[in-house]
Amino acid sequence: MSTVKFEPKIVAFFCNWCTYTAADLAGVSRLKYAPNVRVIRVMCSGRVDPQFVVEAFAKGADGVLLGGCHPGDCHYAEGNYKTLRRMKMLERMLKAMGVEDGRFRLEWISGAEGDKVRSVVNEMTEKVRSLGPLDLPGKFREWDKEIEELEARVKASEAEEEKIHA
Amino acid sequence: MPKKDHKTNGLPRVGFYICHCGSNIAGTIDVAAVREYAAGLPGVAVARDYKYMCSDPGQELIASDIEKYGLERIVVSACSPNLHEETFRKAAAKGGLNPFRVQMVNIREHASWVHTDRASATEKAKDLARAAVARVVHHRALERKRVPVDPNVLVVGGGIAGIHAALTLANAGKKVTLVEKEATIGGHMALFDKTFPTLDCAACILTPKMSAVKAHPNIRLWTWSEVEKVEGYVGNYKVTVKRKPRYVNEDLCVGCMECIDACVYKEPKFHDKFNQGLGKRKPVYIDFPQATPKVVLVDPETCLQLKTGKCQKKCASVCDRNAFDFGQKERSEEIQVGSIVLATGFRTYDAKKDKQYGYGRYPGVYTALEVERLVNASGPTSGEIKLRDGREPKAVGIIHCVGSRDEKSNKWCSRVCCMYSLKLAHLIKEHSGAEVYNFYIDMRAPGKAYEEFYDKLLGEGVHFVRGRVAEVTDWAVSPEEEGKLVMRVEDTLAGIVRRIPVDMVVLSTGLEPQADAQEVRRRFNIGCGSEGFFQERHPKLAPVNTFTDGVYIAGACQGPRDIPDTVAQAGAAAAEALALIDAGHVELEPNTSAVAEAECSGCKTCVPLCPYGAVSFDEAKRKAAINEVLCKGCGVCAAACPSGSITQNLFGDDEIFSEIEGVLAK
Numbered sequence: 001m002s003t004v005k006f007e008p009k010i011v012a013f014f015c016n017w018c019t020y021t022a023a024d025l026a027g028v029s030r031l032k033y034a035p036n037v038r039v040i041r042v043m044c045s046g047r048v049d050p051q052f053v054v055e056a057f058a059k060g061a062d063g064v065l066l067g068g069c070h071p072g073d074c075h076y077a078e079g080n081y082k083t084l085r086r087m088k089m090l091e092r093m094l095k096a097m098g099v100e101d102g103r104f105r106l107e108w109i110s111g112a113e114g115d116k117v118r119s120v121v122n123e124m125t126e127k128v129r130s131l132g133p134l135d136l137p138g139k140f141r142e143w144d145k146e147i148e149e150l151e152a153r154v155k156a157s158e159a160e161e162e163k164i165h166a
Numbered sequence: 167m168p169k170k171d172h173k174t175n176g177l178p179r180v181g182f183y184i185c186h187c188g189s190n191i192a193g194t195i196d197v198a199a200v201r202e203y204a205a206g207l208p209g210v211a212v213a214r215d216y217k218y219m220c221s222d223p224g225q226e227l228i229a230s231d232i233e234k235y236g237l238e239r240i241v242v243s244a245c246s247p248n249l250h251e252e253t254f255r256k257a258a259a260k261g262g263l264n265p266f267r268v269q270m271v272n273i274r275e276h277a278s279w280v281h282t283d284r285a286s287a288t289e290k291a292k293d294l295a296r297a298a299v300a301r302v303v304h305h306r307a308l309e310r311k312r313v314p315v316d317p318n319v320l321v322v323g324g325g326i327a328g329i330h331a332a333l334t335l336a337n338a339g340k341k342v343t344l345v346e347k348e349a350t351i352g353g354h355m356a357l358f359d360k361t362f363p364t365l366d367c368a369a370c371i372l373t374p375k376m377s378a379v380k381a382h383p384n385i386r387l388w389t390w391s392e393v394e395k396v397e398g399y400v401g402n403y404k405v406t407v408k409r410k411p412r413y414v415n416e417d418l419c420v421g422c423m424e425c426i427d428a429c430v431y432k433e434p435k436f437h438d439k440f441n442q443g444l445g446k447r448k449p450v451y452i453d454f455p456q457a458t459p460k461v462v463l464v465d466p467e468t469c470l471q472l473k474t475g476k477c478q479k480k481c482a483s484v485c486d487r488n489a490f491d492f493g494q495k496e497r498s499e500e501i502q503v504g505s506i507v508l509a510t511g512f513r514t515y516d517a518k519k520d521k522q523y524g525y526g527r528y529p530g531v532y533t534a535l536e537v538e539r540l541v542n543a544s545g546p547t548s549g550e551i552k553l554r555d556g557r558e559p560k561a562v563g564i565i566h567c568v569g570s571r572d573e574k575s576n577k578w579c580s581r582v583c584c585m586y587s588l589k590l591a592h593l594i595k596e597h598s599g600a601e602v603y604n605f606y607i608d609m610r611a612p613g614k615a616y617e618e619f620y621d622k623l624l625g626e627g628v629h630f631v632r633g634r635v636a637e638v639t640d641w642a643v644s645p646e647e648e649g650k651l652v653m654r655v656e657d658t659l660a661g662i663v664r665r666i667p668v669d670m671v672v673l674s675t676g677l678e679p680q681a682d683a684q685e686v687r688r689r690f691n692i693g694c695g696s697e698g699f700f701q702e703r704h705p706k707l708a709p710v711n712t713f714t715d716g717v718y719i720a721g722a723c724q725g726p727r728d729i730p731d732t733v734a735q736a737g738a739a740a741a742e743a744l745a746l747i748d749a750g751h752v753e754l755e756p757n758t759s760a761v762a763e764a765e766c767s768g769c770k771t772c773v774p775l776c777p778y779g780a781v782s783f784d785e786a787k788r789k790a791a792i793n794e795v796l797c798k799g800c801g802v803c804a805a806a807c808p809s810g811s812i813t814q815n816l817f818g819d820d821e822i823f824s825e826i827e828g829v830l831a832k
Contacts, residue, residue: 007286009829009830011826011829011830016248017693017713018693020248021248021693021713023275023276024246024248024272024275024276026275026280027246027274027275027276027279027280028275028279030279030280031280032280032281032282033280033281035277035280035281035283035286035287035289035290038290038293038294038297038829038830039272039276040297040822040825040826040829041247041272042801042817042822043757043799043800043801043814043817044800044801044802046800046801046802046805047800047801047802047804047805047814047817048805049804049805049806049819052822052823052826055823055826055827056826056830059826059827059830059831060830060832061830072688073688073693075691075713075714075800076777076798076800076802077777077778078777079777079800079802082775082802082805082806086805110693111693111701111713112693112694112695112696112701113696118280
């Protein structure tokens with residue numbers, strides 16, 4: 001029996017001034033890291049609406065990484081503090097939704113920390129790999145199917161009852 | 167005229183271009199496979215690959231395709247947008263397309279350079295291509311906002327870099343404010359006696375430039391001052407400068423220094439920072455005779471009048487200009503400038519940290535800066551090389567790379583230590599006739615006439631020992647070592663361990679970022695590298711620019727460098743500022759946010775979030791409003807808006823959601 005090795009898909013939101021630049025630096029320095037991350041550039045980590053994270057999971061991401069400037073270093077003065085506040089709340093919500101710890105990660109990576117991009121991406125890829133696929137779209141389909149079956153059963157029994165009463 | 171040979175199903179027609187970047191991308195990513203894949207994506211009317219997209223023919227390809235295929239959007243899959251986004255926007259504009267209808271995919275820095283597996287890197291490039299094509303459809307046509315540039319410039323730091331930048335700008339007719347935190351300009355260069363490799367006197371070449379700064383009608387010199395706060399944006403900065411009290415009216419003092427003679431302290435007895443503590447000064451003092459401005463100042467820590475309020479104030483009574491003002495207070499002044507040159511310099515490594523060399527424990531151990539003052543004719547010993555105990559050294563050992571090229575302290579090469587060690591070796595030998603030993607790891611002399619200077623020193627009979635000194639000790643093991651400092655070193659050329667007794671040890675300390683570099687860079691909203699020096703925008707192509715437009719860096723605040731390189735960089739920073747000023751205006755990135763009034767519920771969530779006060783609440787309409795001029799485009803308000811009525815240009819919800827869906831769709 002052959003099994004295809006699970007390769008996690010991680011969506012990353014990187015702020016332009018620190019973490020995106022750090023990822024550029026990692027490239028210029030030819031550091032090597034896992035190819036599982038897909039970076040979406042935003043000007044500030046504060047632009048990341050918690051809905052973006054939820055949407056990424058809903059569309060099939062196995063992990064979501066959010067990278068911003070270190071506290072006190074935000075290019076926009078304090079955007080990263082707002083990120084922190086929002087994401088702390090989001091983390092609780094994700095837990096309630098059944099998204100395990102480690103699938104969502106918030107990291108402060110400065111423009112000089114190319115090596116941190118490498119280590120964070122590698123660590124996270126390993127972590128998510130060990131957690132296995134999240135596959136929310138698959139779960140949605142299952143749940144939809146269950147609901148449909150339930151509906152069908154309810155309809156069937158209603159029809160049954162109508163027959164009896166008729 | 168759009169050609170009807172390709173169906174895009176009503177979607178805007180997208181042109182997709184993927185760059186080989188020679189082998190930089192094509193070496194790791196199957197460029198042809200990505201191109202073929204992209205050609206099949208919805209909306210893509212044409213997909214091409216090319217050796218170098220950023221080259222003229224590459225750009226031309228985009229421009230001509232726009233007309234040929236009626237393209238309405240462009241995706242370029244190449245390097246980082248931080249490098250070439252502007253290039254491809256211009257190419258699109260040349261073809262008649264709004265430049266903001268371009269999206270870049272970063273498959274070099276973020277893929278080909280960081281991955282080794284061709285299949286997965288290619289897969290990643292396809293995912294990113296799909297996301298960009300999905301997102302670019304939503305790109306709207308945008309206009310750049312033009313704002314005028316204030317022609318005034320702020321230069322921070324009055325060392326040779328700041329001096330040169332200020333003079334260059336002032337000579338071009340721009341008004342410059344030069345802010346220096348010390349009481350005089352001149353910086354480290356003012357401490358030196360001679361400069362390598364020409365051995366011309368530092369003061370002789372520096373002081374005329376210092377005087378020129380003071381005398382220049384276009385330069386306002388604020389010493390004993392520090393920048394407190396910076397607000398605004400490129401072309402329009404509002405800077406608050408803290409002016410510390412000198413207790414002497416700068417406009418009245420002529421620098422006659424009679425007050426110093428008159429001071430109730432008959433002898434100088436306080437730590438003289440300028441002379442590295444080797445000399446003493448009085449509470450009223452001037453750093454050195456050519457200090458600029460030539461104005462005395464009073465140290466509140468040591469002045470009797472300022473400490474106790476009880477002093478005969480002889481200084482004030484001998485001053486016929488009535489310049490003394492013991493009631494002076496610290497004050498803040500606000501200035502408006504369009505650009506800023508940061509030239510805040512460096513500090514030297516704290517030699518006390520390398521305990522094995524005994525600095526601070528053995529009086530015979532000196533730092534190189536202290537020796538600069540000792541060999542200086544205007545220094546505390548008038549140029550005579552005398553040890554702290556008054557003896558003249560017969561043998562001197564100079565240890566290179568103290569706080570440089572060391573895993574335990576600083577990993578970098580400080581670039582100047584080899585050369586200044588050679589210079590000091592020459593000067594010590596010239597002034598005292600002592601035997602001089604240089605202990606080096608590698609001799610680095612890569613500058614014009616530098617290697618020749620090394621050759622000259624070899625010919626002068628200076629000894630060179632290749633090896634990192636293990637220890638400096640006063641533990642004598644033979645009669646000739648009695649009363650000496652013994653340098654234990656493995657001579658790696660001779661392959662033996664040696665003990666060399668000397669009277670004086672000089673530690674060639676390396677260059678480090680200023681102690682407050684982190685605070686300063688935050689104040690000016692720029693970055694630092696991991697070692698703490700200010701980060702340039704690009705190490706090769708934008709060495710004096712920073713990530714904050716209108717803020718430039720020059721000199722050793724960006725990394726260790728010598729005087730010629732510093733002056734060249736200061737000139738470059740001045741030229742960048744001039745380019746900005748002479749353009750007269752800047753075009754701001756149109757990534758600002760806006761409120762769709764009809765959808766705004768007036769909840770005010772966004773109002774307190776904006777750090778720039780760009781979001782206000784219109785009480786009459788009960789709607790939020792964003793001032794486009796103040797908005798810097800972070801998007802924090804757009805993320806917070808519960809009704810989704812705030813849109814950030816280029817980073818709208820529709821754009822980001824389609825990008826998310828794009829990277830994940832299969």
